[in-house]
Amino acid sequence: MNRGLNERQQAVLDWVSQGCPDGIWPDSTYKVSARALQSRGLIKVTKRHGHWNAQLTDKGRQHLADSNASPGERSGEAPDVPERTLTPPHPHTVPKTRTNYTDQLLEELGANNNFLIKPVESGPHAVNWASRVSAARKSGKIPHTQELCGKQTHRGYEIKLTDIPAWRLAELTPVIVPARLTQPHTVVAALQEQPRRMELTKSVYGRALRIIQALVTATESQGHTATLGPTQTAPPPRHRRKAAPHFTITAHGESIDFLVLQEQDHSKHMPTDKERADATKHTWTRIPRFDYTPANRLRFIVRGGTAHRGSEWTDLPGRPLEDQLAEIAQEVDLRGEDAERNRRADEQAQEAAQQSWESAVHRA
Incomplete structure (x- = not known):
């Protein structure tokens, strides 16, 4: 195969040198390679009255001559080769090669x-x-x-x-989660004093506070601020995803709300005798299909601003939330920067509109 060309492009170049005989290509995909050859100046493609045609250029002829010459001939000056008519290859010559x-x-x-x-x-x-x-x-x-x-x-x-985007290629600095809460942030301290705000089981409660401590500390090092959310008690399970935030981080004037939830595992519910009797007696009684139990997994729901990486982070097999905190901290900064750019664009648009109006008044 000729240097600089892949196998398919070389096959198309040889085919053009033979006058583009019919029956070689099963479809029109050769035209893609022909465009690539034309961009290199090896062939010239024309289309007149719906008829597609391609011809070798001088550079293309020299390219073929170099590829067909022996090593000794390539080292010296290429001899003048008179044009000759080549016999078209067998129709099945090209399709034998596997299409990439x-x-x-x-x-x-x-x-x-x-x-x-x-x-x-x-x-x-x-x-x-x-x-x-x-x-x-x-x-x-x-x-x-x-x-x-x-x-x-x-x-x-x-x-x-x-x-x-550049932010997706950036190398993030890991966020270290403390092993113990020796000097909790004011937000974390308030959540410690009022555990009913999050309604987490003991198996994940301490870990959740340490993750919040690490996230708040990391975002404050970037110049952002954190405040406690307005919620006092956890909402009913069916409304928990729409509950008020547990804490808020303000980045570049944009409020980013955080809701911390405990995941639940579900299993098939086995009806009791009483449930069966009640369902038979009262038509409005419904037997639940599943039983739900708290799991040792946490989920962070992020609201406010324009999402970049996502709006929810959860514990994954082999990748707990601790390993994802750098992405969450970056998400806070990205949403804040995006909101700041939008505000500046709006201000510039308003200033331009004001100047246009003043100019119109002055001309009037």
Whole structure:
């Protein structure tokens, strides 16, 4: 294969040198590689009256001559090779090589400003674009500063290669959770004095306070402030996700509310004799389907501002909340900075509108 070209591009270049004979390619995907070759100045593609055609350039002929020459010939000056008619290869010569769909997709994205809309078809020969996007993500050929996104819309399957935001590439400093609360923050001290605010079991209560202590300390080191939430007692279980926050962190003038919840495990409920009797006697009686018991897992719900990484963090297998505190602290700062930018943009828009109005009055 020629240096600088992949196997598919080399095959298309050889095919163009033979006059683009029919019966070589089973579909029109060769045009993607042809665009890549044209961008390198190796071929020239034309389309007139709906007829697609490609021809070698002088650079393309020299490229082929170098690839077909022996090592001794390559070291010296390339001899003048008269044009000759090549016999088209057997129609099954090219399809024998395995098609690299990832290279093909990335080439096509590069030729279309990193954005494609593919038709969604059905049938045995339809292309599964979601599968191809997934394979491209796992190929290791996408730069670490970019990500490949795909979704189905009313226009078709949209594929986009975008730059990853700088905040996602930033290396975060781990937030250390203290082993003991020797000097609790005022927010933590208030939650200690009034344990009914969170209604956590003893198995997670102390750990929750230490995590809050670490988060509040980390955000205050960035110039933010923390205050106690307005709630006095925990709400009923069915309303707990919509409850008032347990504490609030103010970043760049934006209030970020935090609600700390204890996860629950559920198991199938086994009806008792009394429940069966009550359900038979009273038609409005409902036997619960599941039993819920408090788990040793915590969940932080974040409200306020524009979400970046997410709005909820929970204990995960192999990744407890302690390991996610750096992301939560970054989320607070990102939401505050975003709110500050929006306020400045609004102020600039108001100033521009005021100046425009004053200019109109002056002209009048």
